Amino acid sequence: MVSQPTEPFETPWRQTDSTRPSLLLSAALLAFGCNGPLAAPSDPPDDPEPTTAAVSVEIEPTTARVGSYTTQTYRLTVPLDHDVDVWTEVTPPTSDSYESGPIDFTAGTTTRVFTSGILSADKVGDWTMRIVEDRLPAGVVLGSPSSVTWSVVQ
Numbered sequence: 001m002v003s004q005p006t007e008p009f010e011t012p013w014r015q016t017d018s019t020r021p022s023l024l025l026s027a028a029l030l031a032f033g034c035n036g037p038l039a040a041p042s043d044p045p046d047d048p049e050p051t052t053a054a055v056s057v058e059i060e061p062t063t064a065r066v067g068s069y070t071t072q073t074y075r076l077t078v079p080l081d082h083d084v085d086v087w088t089e090v091t092p093p094t095s096d097s098y099e100s101g102p103i104d105f106t107a108g109t110t111t112r113v114f115t116s117g118i119l120s121a122d123k124v125g126d127w128t129m130r131i132v133e134d135r136l137p138a139g140v141v142l143g144s145p146s147s148v149t150w151s152v153v154q
Contacts, residue, residue: 053078053110054143055086055131063151066121070150072129074103074112080139082107087135093125093152099132123152 053076064070074086085102103112130147 054141056143059148059150069115072114076110079108079110084137087132091128126151
């Protein structure tokens with residue numbers, strides 16, 4: 001035969017002992033990631049350092065004939081988590097500089113390659129292309145090399 005308790009059974013939420021509710025509260029707070037009602041508030045997580053990428057440009061070949069091609073390669077040192085546009089300035093041998101671009105890097109992209117045809121004899125001479133520093137977006141700095149020179153020959 002099962003013996004009956006001599007005192008009435010009480011559920012934890014009906015306890016009259018003043019220590020039990022605080023123990024239940026502490027257990028609940030721990031379950032939800034708190035260190036207890038008297039714990040100091042935790043510091044917010046540190047913001048991650050913003051990513052900075054250096055941009056550079058290269059050109060191959062550095063001497064090209066009329067009717068051939070050059071290949072420009074633009075590189076970021078690290079992938080970014082957002083899209084950026086990089087502007088360049090081109091200086092032809094016989095006229096003023098002009099702005100070219102933008103070279104668009106989508107998020108995660110570190111390399112962009114373009115091929116340009118040299119189709120006309122009036123393009124003969126030394127050319128320079130540079131990355132326009134004052135138009136660089138936030139998070140992008142000049143890398144090395146930031147400008148290139150190539151020659152177009154007959």
